[in-house]
Amino acid sequence: MSAVRFELMATESAARRGRLHTAHGLVDTPAFMPVGTAATVKGMFTDTVAATGAQMILANTYHLMLRPGAERIAKFGGVRQFMGWTGPILTDSGGYQVMSLAKLRKIDGGGVTFQSHIDGSKHFLSPERSIEIQHLLDATVTMAFDECTPYPATKDEVAESMQLSMRWAERSKAAYKVRDGYGLFGIVQGGIHSDLRAESAAKLQAIGFDGYAIGGLAVGEGQELMFSTLDVTTPHLPTASARYLMGVGKPMDIVGAVLRGVDMFDCVLPTRSGRTAQAFTSRGPLNMRNAKHADDPQPLDEAVNCPASRNYSRAYLHHLIRSDEILGLMLLSWHNVAYYQHLMTQVRDAIAAGTLQRFVQDFTAAQAGGEPDDTTAG
């Protein structure tokens, strides 16, 4: 029996070009995984998500256990079959919801009692139940059950939260059933404190995981602190395993994290922003609701090989968004996911060619420069 395997193909400084081999296919890294919380990458068809080049997507334990229920999805052979996604899938453990639904929760030694945001009913999640649900969902990569430590917090609070996550990590590992080409990832916590991050990384490696995620970042600390935390975290992770920065981020966040040795990312931004009128482009973000796009015949981004990016004028997209037409949010979501995949392809190619430093310089300049006639973008 062999778990998901990470193949390191090339490096440039700390950045890594690799591949994750799974039971359900390959994932080229650095990779961006679109988020499909409720077994849907919101606003997109499953095959359209695949057509953007995304090789792996996320689904969520907490949301799917509440609706439609993990056991129901298991009857369909897992989330992949349920939603028609043929590639590998990664499920978040519900750990993020432990934080984001804080008002509706109670943590004790065993796990977390939640109140459903849907109907107020009480539910229980523990490392054992979270792993069991992820098995029922047939997740290619299962995430350890953790607590995403909020920011800001005192160092004592961060340490306590991290230790809780480490105990839960051990229980997650014990509950996990090893299967060929599947994997279990541990999650490093410790806030912005280098000693806590190092301690967490060491504890996880002592337990032994198939990949290592970095959690508890992009929760309000700012890009500079996030980067400096990565600087003191990735060196403590094994080079032979994939590293996954959870919940990140904006294009510049991702590029900066790749430079610091991260291989995998997920973020709701491309789809959420797509629904709230923001389009990410090679030249920085655009708010498609803004009046300045009303007469603009150019497409969102010719550089991105995607119909949503090339075949519709900004004027038309602006009109759809203004009119609350569903197609507007679908096209922007589609374009954003395609843009993120385009970015990751460029990053991978650059690492392979040893030109990442140069790419990052150009990319940073282009993002900051904005549109030629648009100094307010970004």
Added chain:
RNA sequence: GGAGGGGUGGCCGAGCGGUCAAUGGCAGCAGACUGUAAAUCUGCCGGGUUCGCCCUACGAAGGUUCAAAUCCUUCCCCCUCCA
């Protein structure tokens, strides 16, 4: 011709003597969004400002009052019912 109801900021629509530059909603102008309780949320939205205020404003014109979008008179316009 008679009886009644009404005209409020780009639109709809509250207010019915002072706490009203005037509730709401829409439209408009921007901003935010990072392991998704989000097709969501926030700010601005008459003009000027030395940010203290000052102008112009609730169909029009007059009037009552310390004070009027709010009361009275006349006029203009709209709607309903009766002839």
